[in-house]
Amino acid sequence: MAKNTIKLVKPQSPSSDDGEAFVSTELWNVIAYHLRVAQETSFQAFKRRVGNADLKPGRYAILSIIAEHPGLTATDLSRACGRDKSTLTPALKDLSQRGFVVRERSSTDERSYIINLTPAGKKLLQKLRVHAHAHDQQLNRIVGQENRAEFVATLRRIVDVLSDEDD
Incomplete structure (x- = not known):
């Protein structure tokens, strides 16, 4: 098994040293747990594909959204990314320090x-798009092209319903 990969096995399975992660009985059928593990595993696979641990999938999402909506605010970007501003701010700071994005005062609202x-950010985004497309194709093979639309719709429904709930 590749480094930094896991294989989930049922709690009653015998122990192993080959990267298997034994899930508690309580978590074995919990959707939220498997969503989180699947997301993390997908992110690790994306980073391996890109070959640069600093270029996480979240950075690709940020760059993609900015490219499609130039001039948006950090608040708008955090909503589009599904991240709160406290976790988005360090990512933006990193991208800015590396010369991929530029933050400028708004001419209509001095507070934002x-x-x-930047040109370097556009160039990086082109490179990451190739990797993201290949990664998505791999996920298509796993989910199955015939199941893709339903799977994505289910994920969107989870976001929609849980976003509307009161905390």
């Missing part, structure tokens, strides 16, 4: 900043 890609 607008975000745009």
Whole structure:
């Protein structure tokens, strides 16, 4: 098994040293647990594909959203990414320090900043798109092309319903 990969096995399975992770009986059928593990595993596979641990899938999402909506604010970007501003801010700071995005004061609201890609950010995004497309194709093979639309719709429904609930 590849480094940093896991294989989930039922709690009653015998122990093993080959990267298997034994899930508690309580978590074995819990959707939220498997969503989280699947997300993390997918992110690790994306980072391996890109070959640069600093270029996480979240960075690709941020760059993609900025490219499609130049001049958006950090608040708008955090909503689009599904991340709160406290976790988005360090990512933006990193992308800014690396010369991929630029943050400028808004001409209409002095309290906020607008975000745009730099030429280097656009170039990086082109490179990451190739990797993201290949990664998505791998996920298509796992989910099955015939199940893709339903699977994505289910994930969107989870976001929609849980986003609307009161905390």
